Amino acid sequence: MADNYTRFVNGGLGKKLSKQLGLPRPAILRRYVPDAPLTVGPVLVVSDDASAADADALAKALMTWDVDVRRTPEDAGDARWGGVVLVGTAAETPEAVSEAVLALGGTLRRLAGNGRVVVVSRAAEAGDSPTLAATRAGFEGFTRSVGKELRDGATANGVQLTGGAAVDSASALGTLRFFLSAKSAYVDGQVLPVGPSEAPSDVDWERPLAGKVAVVTGAARGIGAAIARTLARDGAKVVVVDVPAAGESLAAVANEVKGTAVQLDVTAADAGTKILEAARHLGGLDILVHNAGILRDKLLANMKPAQWDAVIAVNLASQLRINEQLLAAGVEGLRIVSLASTSGIAGGKGQTNYAYSKSGVIGHTAATAPLVAELGGTANAVAPGFIETEMTRSIPFGTREVGRRVLPSLQQGGLPLDVAEAIAFLSSPAADGVNGQVLRVCGQSMLGK
Amino acid sequence: MAFNATGAPASYGVTELAQLPKLGGLFVRGVAGSVGKRPKGAVRLPETAYQVVGVETTGEAAHLAAYQRLLGEPASEVLPAGFLHVLAFPLATAVMVRGDFPLPLLGLVHLRNVARVLRPVRLGETLEVRAWAQDARTHRRGVQVDLVAEVLVGGELAYQGVSTYLAKGFTAPDGGAAAPEAPDAAPAAEAPREEWTAPLPTARWQLGGGTGRAYGAVSGDQNPIHTSSLGAKAFGFPRAIAHGMYTAARALAEVGPARRGDTYEWTVEFFKPVLLPGTVDVAIRYARDAAPTDGPEPVPATLTSENGAAAGQGFVYDGWRSGKNTRHFQGTITPL
Amino acid sequence: MSTTPSPVPSTREAVIIGGNRIPFSRAGKKYVRTSNQDMFTAALEGLVARFGLQGERLGEVAGGAVLKHSKNFNLIRESVLGSSLAPTTPAYDVQQACATGLEAAIAVTNKIKLGQIESAIAGGTDTVSDAPIVVSDRLRAALLDANHAKTTGGKLKALAAIRPKDLAPVSPSTGEPRTHLSMGEHQAITTAKWGITREDQDEVAYNSHQNLARAWESGFFDDLVTPYKGLTRDDNMRPDTSLEKLAKLKPVFGAKLGEQATMTAGNSTPLTDGASAVLFSSRAWAEERDLPILAKFVDAETAAVDFVHGHEGLLMAPAAAVPRLLARNDLRLEDIDFFEIHEAFASTVLTTLAAWEDEEYCRTELGLDGALGKIDRSKLNVNGSSLAAGHPFAATGGRIIATAAKLVAAKAAETGQPARALISVCAAGGLGAVAIVESV
Structure with a gap:
């Protein structure tokens, strides 16, 4: 691994x-193994005074997950912390969070390898007083900075409640659980906005996608195949899609996940209809993962029309066309997860075409989100950083080592599985409050805005 | 040819042999005896028929199986006409190597063969075999003579085969005048090519260099013109040549017991010899499909019988050099 | 198009859900050292993946190979065991020369119609590149004798009969056992008999390549073919061939017939490796699983001709089978929307069509009142056939059935009217199998 x-x-x-x-x-x-404990040790829940009630609510939820929950640092004894949850949801002034963040700081030396820090806060919103906005916004930079202090595979991420979402809503809890769990192994320094949720709170955490039908494009190998495996592991019936030329490995993936293979070029005019048709035979489309993507790296100065156009057609235009067809078909409760890339955020030399397409994905995700929300769905994007795949194995050694070691806080590349876990989470019912977001799976690489 | 009568002409005497002679010894005698047999005056055939009674076939099982496998006859206890020919061949040869048989064994050209199975002969049956020479008559290039062989089971005629041989340069008893033969039969061996056009083949036989040795092994006919290239050269052939009866027997096997029936007539006329190795294109057709409208010339009258191929029953077969208009043989297989 | 319904016997329908094959590859190319079992397993795996049949216990899987090693006595069962299907799926081997695949389909659909099974896969596979090599008869006889001998001395004696030349292997041939003529030579005879011209044959070949290439380009095979061993399309296909190029090829069959030889490598099917499989079921089985139904496998007929003695051409059996099948189903040639006539050779198609157009032949040989009729050539092999795709003997039936089913489904969807395809496959031994596939 x-x-x-x-x-x-x-x-x-x-x-x-x-x-x-x-x-x-x-x-x-x-990384996630079925039936393993959620965290590597006890979880401490700390908060400022104002947020104590929310902290209590979270602690209660954590206990239903068989987590060893403590409310004061002293409770730990000699044990190393499996996780620390900082709750600042009700803090009203920057000064008020001091005690809580310092308490968190006091635990970091005793944070276990692969431990978790999760900061639960509320997003600054229109109408907030400057003080409140500052109080809330502060947690974002704070969370990222904590992430950079952590070692031995520990991560820091944030659950940022929006739109008055309850701290113990299904989505808030689902996101908290994702960040605490091994499923977010390569997600670090991320603050994910979570809105109100109508999802039921009785979630089967081992098979959250049971009964769902998922379509994964570009699923013949690499990240796409890992997504198919992970969605199937979580209980979904999976339709794997890839270009006809990749059919042999696509069939192997389909048979491995007991799914269905559809040889389809996503750039085909009727790709959306074909996807709907394939999913209809299994009971109707619930989840669509736009994973299909290609690289045609070239300095812009040397870029040929075919290189630009192909990347745009596959990575971006196909997603737009398919989404339009699905929206037109009125698919209800649809979860769309699109593959963006940290290159789409930070750019990459020789990747103007790729970066344009991936940046475009982030753009259309935000715009699609309210459209699918009308039908009870969500649209999100996952932006992988350096992921160890057959594709990245072809990157020259020096560049590869920089991508692996220097940029990310976790000092290594991620696995296709790590991307797949994030996608499975965003596809799950519990993530229904997460919409229009970009979740980076990059080991907190220092790329980006 | 007197098919319906059985036995040698009334004037012939009968010489009874204790058993069928061994072909090997006969052949040595034949070769030696050939030297002194030169054309001098009109040919007079010995008026003697050889006869062997009590020929047991029980011991022939392995021989029969080898024959069947080589020719493509289905494994069966019924002796095919070709096998009966092989069985009686030593006795006919014995006639031909007699001192008073005027023609040399070496150098006889097999012109045609007509055989009839009138009753199936089964392995295990006790046979009576007889053979004689008759009917020496004029051929354009010499004299032709019939060697007749008969097989009887329980006194009943089961098989009759008439092999017609040409001895070049000899003279028939009736003087030098041409016999009233059908024009296409008598000069068969040198029929002009232009007159015959190959039909569409139904089969193609790839005959390997060992074909003559293989048939020699089951037929006993180890004549060197068939078994070795050198032997063939000694007689003026560029390579070994296939036994004519091998090609005819293959055609007979090809039609097979299911189609020829228990009793049948099997004829063949030989033209140019088949050089080995070689590829022979064969057309084995229903006589009705090979009717004159189909192109090839009709079956020669000498090879047809009143109720046979001419009436559109049974099969006609032709063999020629693959891709050429060189005709090797033609014959009929007609259920009786 | 006719609205005449096919008479439905008092049995159930057998429907075609879909098919899968691997790209066909010319002998000695991509699938060298790939066994029949490898290829058929791959075809099955693609089919399983296409319809999500992992772990499914099907009624049965039937199929076969024409060139088969004796160790593959249970070829299809072994392939099933190597697939993602439930190991409790029974299987059996079928062999009817080039009609193997279609005959397997006839067999399983009859069982479905009878209610003996609910679902089945039929198909076939063939490799010329991995064909079994046979030892010479003399060597075989010696080895068998040695094996049967009781004493060491006996064994040695038997083995002593082996001569060096006996050790030369014998490659399997497509020659007819009774005539020793290759299939091409046989067809050359039939071609000569019917006076089929070189130009007509080349045109059939040209159309086959053009039609197949167009079908590939249009994505027609996207859900019919799964790539294998890096091959994504049939590698015999020559979209760039032209009538001029075809006209330049030297004849390879019929050169010894004394007639003008017309059959070339271009208008004859090359030796090919490949495998195909088609999923059939009862209507209920497909509906329970919400699987798509492309078409019904309506009826089929087999025939044989008396070719050994030249009365009929080796590959002419379908000419006899089709009128019988049409009559039983109260159909005429005009009622057929797609003619899928296997192109063993371009001239096979043409002699079959010529026979149907020949009044004399139809009367005397087929027992019809007059000519069966002329088909609309624009309905012939519209997405190419064996000349372009290649012809791995036992795999051809599955290729054609799946293609025909998809064609009628598309046509029916487009017109709102039922559509029919007539499938015709000639085979060695003077055999032929034909079938009707109809939209649902």
Whole structure:
């Protein structure tokens, strides 16, 4: 699972050597295994005074998940914290959060490897007083900064409640759980806005997608195949889609996940109709993952029309056309998750076409969100950072090592599974309060705005 | 040819042999005896028929199986006409190697063969076999003579085969005048090519270099013109040539017991020999499909019988050199 | 188009849900060292993936291969065991030369119609690149004798009979066992008999390539073919061929017939590797699973001709089977929307059509009152056939059935009227199988 370097520096000799040389020592990230404990140790819930009630509500929910919940740092004894949840949802002044954040700070040295920090706050909204807005907005930078302090595979992420969402709403809890869990192994430094949710709170956390029909494009290999596997693991019936030329591996993926293979070029004019048709035979479309994408890297100065156009057609225009067809068909409760990229946020040399397309994905996701929301659905995007795939294996060593070690706080590339976990979360009923968002799965790489 | 009568002409004497002679020894005698047999005056055939009674076939099972496998006859206890020909061949050869048989064994050209199975002969039956020579008559290039072989079971005529051979340069008893033969039969071996056009084939036989040796092994006819290239060259052929009876027997097998029935007539006329190895195109057709409207010339009258192929029953077969107009053989297989 | 209904016997319908094949590849190219079992398993896996049949226990899987090693005595069952289907799915091998695939379909659909099974896959596979090599008869006989011998001495004696030349392997041939003529030579004879011209044959070949290429380009095969071993399309297809190029090819069959030889590598089907599979079921089974129904497998007929003695051409059996099938279903040629006539050779198609147009032939050989009729050539092999796609013997039936089913489904969807396809496959041994596929 981990790359060779990560394995080396976590072994006996490599561990010693890398310490003496001051080399990066990426941790072996803990990933989801069914029936394993949610966190690696007890979870501390701290808050400012005003947010105590919300903190209590969260602590109660955590206990229903069989988590060992503590309310004061002293409760831990010798144990290392599996997670610390900082609740600042009701704080009204910057000064009021001081005690709580310092309490969190006091626990960080005792945070276990693969431990979790989750900051639960409210988003600054129109009409907030400047003080309140400052109080709320502060948590965003705070969360990212905490993430950069953490080591040994620990992460810091934020649940940012919007639109008056209740702290113990299904979506708030679902997002909190995702961040606490091993499913968010490569998600770090992210603050995810979560709106009100109508999702029922009795969630089957092992099979959250049971009874759902999901379509994954570009599913023949790499991230797409991992998405198909993860959605199937979570209980969905999966239709895997890829270009006809990729049909052999596509069929293998379909048979592995007990799904259905559809050989389809997503740029085809009737791709949306074909996708609906395929899903109809399984009971109707619930989840669509726009994963199909291509790279045609070239400096803009040397870019040929075919290179630009192909990337736009596959990565962006196809998603737009398919979404239009699905919206026109009135598909209800549809979860759309599109693959963006950190390149779409930060750009990449020789990737003007790719970055345009991925940035465009982020744009259309925000615009599509209210449209699908009318039918009870959501549209979100996931922006992977450096993911270890066959594609990235072809990147030159130096560039690859920078992407892996230097940029991300987690000092390593992610796995296709990490992207898939984020997508499975955004596809799940519990994430219905998350709409129009871009969730980065990048190990907190320093790319971006 | 007197098919309906059985036995040798009334004037012939009968010589009874204790058993069927061995072909190998006969052949040595035949070769030696051939030397002295030169054309001198009109040919006079020995008026003697050889006869062997009590020929047991029980021991022939392996021989029959080898024959059937080589020719493509289905495995069966019924002896095909070709096998009966092989069985009686040593006795006919014995006639031809007699000192008073005027024609040399070596150099006889097999012109045609007509055989009839009048009653199926089964493995295990005890046979009476007889053979004689008759009817020496004029051929354009010499004299032709019939070697007749008969097989009887329980006194009943089961098989009769008439093999017609040409001895070049010899003279018939009736003097040098041409016999009233059908024009296309008598000069068969040298029929002009232009007169015949190959029909569309129904089969193609790839005959390997060992074809002559293989048939020699089951038929006993180890004549070197069939079994070795050198032997063939000694007689003026560029390579070994296939046994004519092998090609005819293959055609017979091809039609098979289901279509020829228990009793049948099997004829063949030979033209140019088949050089080995070689590819022979064959047309084995229903006589009715091979009717004159179909192009190829009608079946020669000498090879038809009153109720046979001419009436559109049974099969006619033709063989020629693949891709050429060189005719090798033609014959009929007609249920009786 | 006729609205004449097909007489439906008092049995259930057998429907075609869909098909899958691997791209066909010319012998000795992509699928070298790929076995029949490998290829048929791949065809099955693609079909399972297309319709989500993982772990499903089907009524049965039937199919076969024409060139089959004796170790593959249970070829289809072994393929099922290597697939994602439930291992409790029974299977059996079928062999009817080039009609194997279609005959397998006839067999399983009859069982479905009788109610013996609810679902089935029929198909076939063939490889020339991985064909079994046979030892010579003499070597075989010696080995068998040695095996049967009781003593070491006996064994050695038997083995001593082996001569060096006996060790040369014998490759399987497409020659007819009784005539020793290759299929091409046989067809050359039939071609000569019917006076089919080189130009007509080349045109059939040209159309086959053009039609197949167009179908590929239009995505017609996107849900009929799953790539295999890096091959994504039939590699025999020559979209760039032209009548001029075809006209330049030298004849390869019929050169020894004394007639003008007309059959070339261009208008004859090459030896090909490949596999295909088609999913059939009762209507209820498909509906329960909400699987698409493309078409009904209405009826089928097989025929054989007396070719051994030249009375009829080797590949002319479909000419006899079709009138019988049409008559039983109260149909005429005009009632057919698509003619899927397997192109063993371009001239096979043409001699079949010529036979149907020949009044004398139809009277005397087919027992009809007059000519069966002339077909509209624009309905012939509209998405290409074996000349372009190639012809892995037992796999051709499945290719054609799936193509025909999709064609009639599309036509019916477009016109709102029922559409029919007539499938015709000739086979070695003077055999032929034909079938009617109709939209639902």
